[in-house]
Amino acid sequence: MPTVRVNVRLELGSQYQIIIKIGGQVLHFQDSGSQTISLDSRFYIAKIAGFQDPTNTNSTVFVEFKQASTVLNSITIDERKFIKLLNVDVN
Amino acid sequence: MKKNIIAFFVLCILSKASVAQDFNAILSQKAEQKQQSAKDAADQKINFKSVVTNLIAGRYYQALVKNGIINQGDGELKIKSTIYGLIRIFDSTKREKTYFEKFRWARNTEFGAGVELDKNNKIQAFNPSLTIAILNKREYKGKANFFDKNGISPTKIEEATKILDKAISKMEEEVNVITDPEKRKEKIAAIAAINDKFNKSAVDFSIYEKWLSKEEIKELGSKWKELTGKYDSLQKKLSGAPLLTYGYEGGYSGSKWNKLNNKLEFLVGFGGTTKDTTRKYDFYAGVFYDITQDTLNKLSSLNRNVFTAKIGVNKVLFKHDADGSSIIEVFGGAEYQNISKGIYTGEKKDFLKLDLTFSFRLAKNLYLPFELKYNATTGRFEGYLDLKFDVVNIFK
Numbered sequence: 383m384p385t386v387r388v389n390v391r392l393e394l395g396s397q398y399q400i401i402i403k404i405g406g407q408v409l410h411f412q413d414s415g416s417q418t419i420s421l422d423s424r425f426y427i428a429k430i431a432g433f434q435d436p437t438n439t440n441s442t443v444f445v446e447f448k449q450a451s452t453v454l455n456s457i458t459i460d461e462r463k464f465i466k467l468l469n470v471d472v473n
Numbered sequence: 474m475k476k477n478i479i480a481f482f483v484l485c486i487l488s489k490a491s492v493a494q495d496f497n498a499i500l501s502q503k504a505e506q507k508q509q510s511a512k513d514a515a516d517q518k519i520n521f522k523s524v525v526t527n528l529i530a531g532r533y534y535q536a537l538v539k540n541g542i543i544n545q546g547d548g549e550l551k552i553k554s555t556i557y558g559l560i561r562i563f564d565s566t567k568r569e570k571t572y573f574e575k576f577r578w579a580r581n582t583e584f585g586a587g588v589e590l591d592k593n594n595k596i597q598a599f600n601p602s603l604t605i606a607i608l609n610k611r612e613y614k615g616k617a618n619f620f621d622k623n624g625i626s627p628t629k630i631e632e633a634t635k636i637l638d639k640a641i642s643k644m645e646e647e648v649n650v651i652t653d654p655e656k657r658k659e660k661i662a663a664i665a666a667i668n669d670k671f672n673k674s675a676v677d678f679s680i681y682e683k684w685l686s687k688e689e690i691k692e693l694g695s696k697w698k699e700l701t702g703k704y705d706s707l708q709k710k711l712s713g714a715p716l717l718t719y720g721y722e723g724g725y726s727g728s729k730w731n732k733l734n735n736k737l738e739f740l741v742g743f744g745g746t747t748k749d750t751t752r753k754y755d756f757y758a759g760v761f762y763d764i765t766q767d768t769l770n771k772l773s774s775l776n777r778n779v780f781t782a783k784i785g786v787n788k789v790l791f792k793h794d795a796d797g798s799s800i801i802e803v804f805g806g807a808e809y810q811n812i813s814k815g816i817y818t819g820e821k822k823d824f825l826k827l828d829l830t831f832s833f834r835l836a837k838n839l840y841l842p843f844e845l846k847y848n849a850t851t852g853r854f855e856g857y858l859d860l861k862f863d864v865v866n867i868f869k
Contacts, residue, residue, distance in 0.1 A: 466668075
């Protein structure tokens with residue numbers, strides 16, 4: 383089963399609450415980091431939802447999905463409260 | 474310049490004496506070099522870069538300009554940043570949560586400097602400034618995660634957005650049943666376009682009406698609104714917390730100081746019905762001690778000292794629907810001024826003014842206040858119109 387690495391980089395803030403749901407699996411991030419998940423080879427839509435630091439107007443979140451060295455998709459979010467859907471086609 | 478002239482003459486003499494055949498080539502090369510030097514001298518960017526590189530490492534110059542820390546204009550160079558802003562430029566690893574918390578002090582200290590240069594890149598005037606947030610309760614400093622502590626857990630986010638999973642499953646299925654690679658590619662592109670539209674919208678769930686019923690869209694919207702409403706409330710509560718800042722502004726030109734201004738300002742929200750309610754009013758208090766050059770006596774510097782104390786209450790009358798920022802606000806208060814040195818002829822040593830100010834928002838953090846003051850000492854009304862920059866937002 384292929385593995386997908388989910389990289390999250392949180393900038394300019396200390397308080398975050400973000401969930402990423404893909405293939406029924408829910409990942410949780412409160413700080414920058416990476417998590418690896420196993421997924422079948424098929425097409426997915428990742429749901430990225432959450433909140434950024436309420437006291438920092440310049441908060442930005444960068445989310446990236448990687449399979450080995452290939453970037454499947456990525457998104458930069460600068461809204462403080464957000465829901466984003468992202469195509470992730472796992473090979 | 475002198476070196477160039479000497480070199481030119483030496484080259485001329487040498488070329489005449491022993492290498493006459495190369496004279497024209499050398500002369501032409503020198504002329505080109507001179508022409509380029511003249512172009513460079515006229516180029517603000519090259520000129521300023523050479524000055525800046527003496528102050529800071531050249532390779533960071535572009536990053537400082539890009540991040541708005543350095544601004545250069547016609548014979549003018551301005552630097553403005555928090556210390557944290559600089560740390561981030563010089564060490565890009567300091568973006569993590571731990572660094573953000575560790576360098577809190579650096580975010581609460583902003584410095585600035587304006588430098589005016591003459592044609593020889595010599596400093597003509599220097600205007601330093603410093604603002605320190607001595608007390609800043611507008612930042613959350615608790616050890617527990619802000620969202621966990623206030624009931625916005627990952628489970629709550631998942632619950633509030635769960636209905637959207639139905640649309641996601643249906644869209645995924647539409648792609649995964651296609652076996653033809655080209656058609657599959659086209660379908661993925663079509664879904665990407667829809668998701669892109671949603672991602673750019675203000676969370677408009679109706680974009681997924683093909684896969685969700687009207688009731689589901691309504692329920693989804695209602696759940697998300699409930700959760701974000703809680704977030705908005707917490708955010709507003711923090712924005713009314715106490716803030717105490719110290720500010721300094723200096724001015725140096727013509728080989729002497731003409732301004733050394735100090736101010737201490739305090740701001741806190743009040744008037745909510747419960748502890749968690751958004752504050753209705755802002756209490757403001759500020760003391761200023763301005764040591765300036767008398768505009769009528771420019772021979773000596775810093776010969777006029779003015780102490781000012783202001784106190785009052787601010788009320789936002791109209792807010793922007795989208796971001797909740799103030800459009801029109803009113804300030805009512807009093808101002809006491811005492812001139813301890815450099816009183817003009819006919820001027821009172823101290824006076825009390827009652828102040829009523831209406832501020833109109835022109836752009837983000839930029840206001841046009843109309844001030845109406847009643848001078849209790851002279852019994853006269855005074856009107857003022859001036860642009861104001863919202864410094865409070867620096868520390869948000």
